[in-house]
């Protein structure tokens with residue numbers, strides 16, 4: 765198999781998804797860090813949208829973290845990052861869609877909200893989404909600690925990077941994950957124990973510094 769290159773940025777949770785997928789698949793890859801504040805011309809030529817992540821394998825170039833992760837999953841059979849049946853795979857993708865359409869927008873909306881009254885409204889909505897995730901994980905718990913049983917998968921990977929950045933959100937907006945969401949908290953702890961996550965994690969101070977533009981000087 766041709767070498768995989770991943771164009772990434774440490775700060776970026778979307779790129780984090782694809783780093784995690786490659787590591788969980790045990791695929792060798794070359795990581796190329798892109799400075800998002802000063803993108804090199806060669807990167808803009810390779811990926812005119814200028815966003816990370818992007819994957820290159822020979823002449824093949826792919827953007828969008830979720831599409832990249834599906835591709836990575838198909839590069840080799842084991843370990844499978846999607847469940848065994850077509851119905852379960854549809855369910856996995858539905859939850860990935862929920863993460864993208866409901867959870868992530870509220871995360872950024874809260875981070876960017878400058879007025880206390882706006883922050884309170886968004887925080888309440890975000891807590892409702894956290895409760896939905898907790899309920900779902902609770903319902904699935906008998907099958908194993910991950911979204912689909914005993915093996916980490918693309919749904920876990922699509923969601924986790926924002927929890928690595930949660931302490932930063934808490935720093936700026938004071939929103940703690942409620943104690944009663946024990947299934948969600950248990951899942952986060954399980955994820956934090958994985959090598960792929962421990963080896964690629966960044967300290968909270970790094971995220972606090974990197975997200976200051978969003979939180980303090982929101983556009």
Ligand SMILES: N[C@@H](CCC(=O)N[C@@H](CS)C(=O)NCC(=O)O)C(=O)O
Pocket residue numbers: 775776777778779800814815816817827828829830
């Ligand atoms: N939908 C894209 C989103 C990627 C994205 O927004 N990446 C950000 C960094 S976290 C980026 O590269 N933004 C372009 C820029 O900063 O100019 C994906 O899932 O890959």
